Amino acid sequence: MRVLLTTWGSRGDVEPLAGLAVALRELGVGTRVCAPPDEDFVALLERAGVPLVPLGPTVRSVVAGPKPPGAEEAFELAPRLVAARFETLTAAAEGCDALLATGLLPAGAPDVAEKLGLPYVLACFHLLGLPSRHFPPGRRPGTPSSPDETDNRVLWRQDAERVQALYGPAVNSHRAAIGLPPVGNVRDQVFTDRPWLAADPLLCPSAGKTDLDVVQTGAWFLPDERPLPEGLEAFLDAGEPPVYVGFGSMAAYAPEGIARAAIEAARAHGRRIVLARGWAGLTPVDDGTDCFAVGEVNQQALFPRTAAVIHHGGAGTTTTAARAGAPQVVVPRVADQPHWAARVAELGIGAAHPDPAPTAESLSAALETALAPETAARARAVGREIRPDGAMVAAKLLVELAG
Known part of the structure; x- marks a missing residue:
């Protein structure tokens, strides 16, 4: 059995995947990890014994400027990442039995899984981006909501529209190229109805916090045995x-x-x-x-x-x-x-x-x-209350899903 894991984001998005890959290996499951090719992440995955399949540009090349990236940069990056996912994940998924994606909204990942007939999971490390009647969405590039709007249902619907404007054209263009019909709500397609939450239940309680059926596994730790300098x-x-x-x-x-x-x-x-x-x-x-x-x-x-x-x-x-x-x-x-x-x-x-x-x-x-x-x-x-076994919980769920 082999599982494809993918992310694009900071170290906080890459290291948990390495922890999950190690847990899967303990269960006898092979993995491929598609992630940004930053030197830090290559070294991190090498330490975990997991080779990195390069996905998209380095994160440092995007965020290391004198100012944080703005809306213009986001609208340039989104189609690049979608294209990279369609190309890289399609090749990397050969021989795999499931695909798990996380990090910056992985538009393109569920489409590849759909085309190849693989089970797909979206994992997140917090609840911020998941639709909820209890809190409004965070900021996202695109047309902002009216400051007078207070209905969270309306605000989340407008959030989906912003995601569609950001990723929809690229996703649907690539879907058409591989014979798939267009998607009208990329955000909800990526999230699915049952995303996984890789966060500790004490630090990030999820019950009743989102409208989705969240599966909380606990945080994914990569064991680190390196001595201090x-x-x-x-x-x-x-x-x-x-x-x-x-x-x-x-x-x-x-x-x-x-x-x-x-x-x-x-x-x-x-x-x-x-x-x-x-x-x-x-x-x-x-x-x-x-x-x-x-x-x-x-x-x-x-x-x-x-x-x-x-x-x-x-x-x-x-x-x-x-x-x-x-x-x-x-x-x-x-x-x-x-x-x-x-x-x-x-x-x-x-x-x-x-x-x-x-x-x-x-x-x-x-x-x-x-x-x-x-x-x-x-x-x-x-x-003493933080669960150490989140990665193994997720690994066993993935084996069940893929098998």
């Missing part, structure tokens, strides 16, 4: 647990001056700092020996040895920090990040920074909450 080990051993600061794949989305603000905030509390460079290229502000800069690092090994984690609120970082029992300060910027920030605060395992433009003073105030003994105790308690 020797220099970092020595730094950790030389003093009290530091504050970790990292904004992952945010690149142009990272707050301006975040490195200086976070370092000054940590120092105000007498804490040392581990600064992750990430795609934003964060660097120390001086030669102080209390700040250690790292590149790609094993967060599963590092986070349990920190006093707090300051980050952007991506699903992966939030869940890894929660599982490690590390208090968090979440500075949300886009997409699902405000949800994770709010949930961290609601659970009492950290603080949600109220402003996307943090200062040393505002971060210091948030750190005061995160570093409080009661927050640390609560974070440790929640960490």
Whole structure:
């Protein structure tokens, strides 16, 4: 048995697929992973023993400019990704028994599955994009809804229209080329009536939150056995647990001056700092020996040895920090990040920074909450409740679906 897994997005979209691929391998199932060909992702999948089949352009080439991509870039990227999926997935699906897609709306993936007669699953890592009568859709390129419109049913219908304008022409053009009829609602075709939610039930409860019949598997972890760099080990051993600061794949989305603000905030509390460079290229502000800069690092090994984690609120970082029992300060910027920030605060395992433009003073105030003994105790308690088996749950479901 073989399963095709595909995504296009940040590390938070790629690493869970690697975790799922490892779980499938434990069940004797082969996998192919189609993902963006960024060097970071190639290395990540090699570490998992899963070769990467390149899909579309690199993510860094799209997001690493001086400004975040806008509507014009989105309307240029959408047909490129649709074309890449029709071409790449059709070839990669040879000999496969099912197709699972995730990441940036994978328009084209269900069409390939339909043409080849394969079972198709859409997996997501949060609830933000799933239609719901309880909350409005997030922002999307295209004609905006009226600010006076408050009916969520209307807003979600308009969201589907924006998706159709963004992806519909390319999808239907490629469908026609392979003898399939046009699709009038690409969004709902991609989502299906029964998407899978690869998020921890405690961090992201789903009951009654969406109009779809969500299958929640738990988060998909890629086991990481890599040792920490020797220099970092020595730094950790030389003093009290530091504050970790990292904004992952945010690149142009990272707050301006975040490195200086976070370092000054940590120092105000007498804490040392581990600064992750990430795609934003964060660097120390001086030669102080209390700040250690790292590149790609094993967060599963590092986070349990920190006093707090300051980050952007991506699903992966939030869940890894929660599982490690590390208090968090979440500075949300886009997409699902405000949800994770709010949930961290609601659970009492950290603080949600109220402003996307943090200062040393505002971060210091948030750190005061995160570093409080009661927050640390609560974070440790929640960490023991995070399910570690989400990838295996999903792998067994995929085997059942494909077999």
